[in-house]
Amino acid sequence: MATSVNPADITPRQVANKSDKKALLQALRMTLGVQSAAIRHNTQTFNNNRYAAIARLPDYNELKDRARQIKENAIANLPELLRQLEASVRANGGHFYLAKTAADANQYIRDVLVRHEVKLVVKGKSITSEETKLNHALEAAGIRVAESDLAEFILQVADEQPSHIVAPALHYSRERITALFKRKFHTDLPLDTGEELTKFARDILREQFIAADAGISGANLIAADSGSIMLVESEGNIRMTTTLPPVHIAIAGIEKVVPSRKDFGTFIELLPRSGTGQPLTSYVSILHPPLKAPTFAAPGKEPAKTREFHMVLIDNGRSRMREDPVLHEALYCIRCSACLNSCANFETVGGHAFGGETYSGGIGGSWEAGTGTLMNARFSELCTACSRCVPNCPVRIDIPWLNENLRQRMNHAQGASPGKFLFGEMTGSAPQDSVAPLQKQFFGNYNNFGKWGTRFASLANASIHMPGARSMMQSVFGVDSRRSLPPFPKKTWEQLYREERDGKQSTLKPGLVMLADVFTNYGAPERGMAAIRVLRAIGLDVVLSPAMSDGRAAMSQGMIDTATREARAIAPMLRRYLDEGRKIVVLEPSSLAMLRRDFKHLLDDDDTQKRLAQNSFEPLEYLWQVAQEQQTNLAQKFPASKCPHGTRLFYHSHCQQRTCNSAAQTIEVLRAAGFDVVTSSVECCGMAGSFGYKREYYELSMAVGEDLFAQVRRADQEGGPRTLVASGISCHEQLLAGMGREVFHPAELLASTLA
Ligand code: SF4
Numbered sequence: 001m002a003t004s005v006n007p008a009d010i011t012p013r014q015v016a017n018k019s020d021k022k023a024l025l026q027a028l029r030m031t032l033g034v035q036s037a038a039i040r041h042n043t044q045t046f047n048n049n050r051y052a053a054i055a056r057l058p059d060y061n062e063l064k065d066r067a068r069q070i071k072e073n074a075i076a077n078l079p080e081l082l083r084q085l086e087a088s089v090r091a092n093g094g095h096f097y098l099a100k101t102a103a104d105a106n107q108y109i110r111d112v113l114v115r116h117e118v119k120l121v122v123k124g125k126s127i128t129s130e131e132t133k134l135n136h137a138l139e140a141a142g143i144r145v146a147e148s149d150l151a152e153f154i155l156q157v158a159d160e161q162p163s164h165i166v167a168p169a170l171h172y173s174r175e176r177i178t179a180l181f182k183r184k185f186h187t188d189l190p191l192d193t194g195e196e197l198t199k200f201a202r203d204i205l206r207e208q209f210i211a212a213d214a215g216i217s218g219a220n221l222i223a224a225d226s227g228s229i230m231l232v233e234s235e236g237n238i239r240m241t242t243t244l245p246p247v248h249i250a251i252a253g254i255e256k257v258v259p260s261r262k263d264f265g266t267f268i269e270l271l272p273r274s275g276t277g278q279p280l281t282s283y284v285s286i287l288h289p290p291l292k293a294p295t296f297a298a299p300g301k302e303p304a305k306t307r308e309f310h311m312v313l314i315d316n317g318r319s320r321m322r323e324d325p326v327l328h329e330a331l332y333c334i335r336c337s338a339c340l341n342s343c344a345n346f347e348t349v350g351g352h353a354f355g356g357e358t359y360s361g362g363i364g365g366s367w368e369a370g371t372g373t374l375m376n377a378r379f380s381e382l383c384t385a386c387s388r389c390v391p392n393c394p395v396r397i398d399i400p401w402l403n404e405n406l407r408q409r410m411n412h413a414q415g416a417s418p419g420k421f422l423f424g425e426m427t428g429s430a431p432q433d434s435v436a437p438l439q440k441q442f443f444g445n446y447n448n449f450g451k452w453g454t455r456f457a458s459l460a461n462a463s464i465h466m467p468g469a470r471s472m473m474q475s476v477f478g479v480d481s482r483r484s485l486p487p488f489p490k491k492t493w494e495q496l497y498r499e500e501r502d503g504k505q506s507t508l509k510p511g512l513v514m515l516a517d518v519f520t521n522y523g524a525p526e527r528g529m530a531a532i533r534v535l536r537a538i539g540l541d542v543v544l545s546p547a548m549s550d551g552r553a554a555m556s557q558g559m560i561d562t563a564t565r566e567a568r569a570i571a572p573m574l575r576r577y578l579d580e581g582r583k584i585v586v587l588e589p590s591s592l593a594m595l596r597r598d599f600k601h602l603l604d605d606d607d608t609q610k611r612l613a614q615n616s617f618e619p620l621e622y623l624w625q626v627a628q629e630q631q632t633n634l635a636q637k638f639p640a641s642k643c644p645h646g647t648r649l650f651y652h653s654h655c656q657q658r659t660c661n662s663a664a665q666t667i668e669v670l671r672a673a674g675f676d677v678v679t680s681s682v683e684c685c686g687m688a689g690s691f692g693y694k695r696e697y698y699e700l701s702m703a704v705g706e707d708l709f710a711q712v713r714r715a716d717q718e719g720g721p722r723t724l725v726a727s728g729i730s731c732h733e734q735l736l737a738g739m740g741r742e743v744f745h746p747a748e749l750l751a752s753t754l755a
């Protein structure tokens with residue numbers, strides 16, 4: 001991320017289009033330098049509010065299922081729904097226009113406004129109009145556009161694009177808004193509070209509402225059977241935009257159409273809760289335009305005799321997305337922003353870095369690629385596939401899977417070269433993935449580097465410290481030289497396991513197989529052995545599988561063919577253990593997530609996939625289950641007082657472990673053993689597998705980690721430093737880098753009490 005540009009000199013518009021990677025790196029620099037504090041505060045507030053709001057919703061999962069079903073059916077039947085909607089709008093007395101492209105939509109709207117001799121149009125928040133760049137098109141025709149949403153008003157004054165799909169000016173602190181208004185409006189008014197700023201903007205906007213000849217709104221949903229529009233907002237400006245002027249134009253993407261007004265209810269329940277954590281927004285309007293009520297007229301002006309309504313739906317690539325085997329899922333998105341607010345990278349840099357010209361966050365890449373070009377989605381590189389957004393999406397979109405596919409397409413778009421091909425041959429890439437950049441093939445084939453690194457551990461560890469070795473790794477493979485690389489162990493987990501035969505008789509059934517995941521096998525074999533000892537200590541029969549790659553490393557680099565090949569090789573091996581009656585235990589949470597979640601994309605055998613998903617466990621998750629069933633006294637079995645590392649712990653669970661719902665059990669086990677446990681509350685530590693090793697993203701990774709480090713420091717303040725405990729290998733590396741202290745796996749602590 002080396003660049004000499006001062007972050008304060010970079011404007012968001014300069015870096016909106018990130019098809020050139022330099023723009024992405026500059027955007028990271030700008031957002032980390034200028035916007036990060038406000039973004040963190042605002043997204044984390046939304047995220048915490050959302051967790052609280054969802055917890056109070058007893059039928060959350062049923063609502064999500066219903067929402068998904070409605071959207072799946074609507075997109076499947078879209079051509080029919082569009083025909084039905086057109087008839088409904090026309091029957092209501094409105095006009096209907098289906099625009100193929102953004103330019104068509106702009107042209108139609110401009111023509112309507114010119115016909116009505118409109119000089120000023122008020123506009124409610126509409127991301128679709130950002131996509132079509134409507135404001136620029138209207139202004140070029142001499143029509144003034146007044147953004148009536150407060151955040152959009154701020155951005156119009158600042159000439160910036162939105163950084164968030166629900167709260168477009170979320171990257172602005174109150175102080176920056178005050179400075180902006182004072183600079184642009186040359187006012188001496190005290191604008192030091194939110195109330196003063198809002199009143200100032202409202203006085204300006206009121207005049208615009210009174211003077212406007214037309215209003216433009218978006219639409220959250222549109223009912224095909226009645227032509228009704230659902231609009232959800234907090235400020236009341238959309239209600240005024242759609243009801244005061246005599247001409248109302250609603251612009252929306254075709255994916256907003258659902259069969260019936262009855263479908264709105266499910267989304268009214270989910271949308272505000274998922275976005276800002278509110279049970280309901282201040283205004284929910286269900287309009288059935290054109291309205292029958294008389295129009296508003298400013299004093300001294302005649303009210304218009306009739307109202308006119310135009311519904312402008314845009315395709316602009318959506319029909320192509322609908323046919324796309326992967327991207328069609330993005331059409332289910334209801335733009336709630338939960339995936340933005342629950343994403344640690346987004347929480348740190350927001351949509352001016354983790355976003356394109358219009359769409360932002362994890363889902364934004366699919367939208368930019370679908371409505372623009374593939375390379376417009378380059379910012380989706382910031383998706384680490386941590387999966388924290390997945391359980392939080394109200395329509396159950398598998399956002400990391402979409403981004404992994406975009407990455408694969410971008411790998412292919414960059415083309416082949418003899419060097420890449422040769423490297424792929426040497427390191428084990430599938431032929432189709434040998435086009436991927438060297439950095440991706442390096443991280444995606446960790447399995448083979450681990451194998452050779454441990455086989456010649458002394459040589460490999462010594463050569464990393466040779467002069468020039470790290471700068472060579474940085475320039476060829478993009479491994480940031482500021483990151484310490486964990487040394488290769490002299491013996492793999494498989495070797496340690498063969499050497500340590502346990503004589504104890506197991507009594508509990510079923511038996512277990514521990515998957516020798518490649519990360520533990522070549523990176524932390526002693527943690528693997530600790531887990532085996534702990535599970536055997538409660539009487540379980542544990543064997544270790546051969547070490548094989550599960551495809552995680554390759555998949556995270558967009559090397560989906562390599563990942564598929566690996567998944568299809570490991571699955572039959574694991575299935576044989578299931579056939580013997582064993583359950584599968586997986587130490588590395590990202591590998592557990594492969595078996596539980598991601599194999600559904602890679603395996604062609606549904607039965608095996610389901611069996612693997614249902615019968616795989618995290619070690620302490622399984623231990624807790626057995627301890628409950630057997631009423632095991634964990635304080636006697638693993639007395640915390642005997643732990644040489646102390647009883648006061650700070651525990652950080654892995655992002656994918658939480659998505660798999662297997663994190664809380666670790667805390668239960670540790671507490672039941674007598675440990676005093678403080679837990680982290682971050683979505684992700686920022687390391688996220690290979691992400692934190694990459695030269696371009698090192699600063700972002702450490703900036704994300706800062707929230708975790710701050711939580712450790714706060715916990716340390718009462719009673720002195722706590723022992724650091726984490727379940728994921730990359731979380732260990734991040735905590736070690738940030739805190740400079742030894743980090744343990746929970747199983748290592750429990751095993752230490754057995755001595
Ligand atoms: S998978 Fe993680 S990094 Fe990717 S968009 Fe979701 S929360 Fe963000």
Ligand code: SF4
Binds near residue numbers: 332395
């Ligand atoms: S992808 Fe899901 S979570 Fe993200 S904005 Fe769309 S509906 Fe909301």
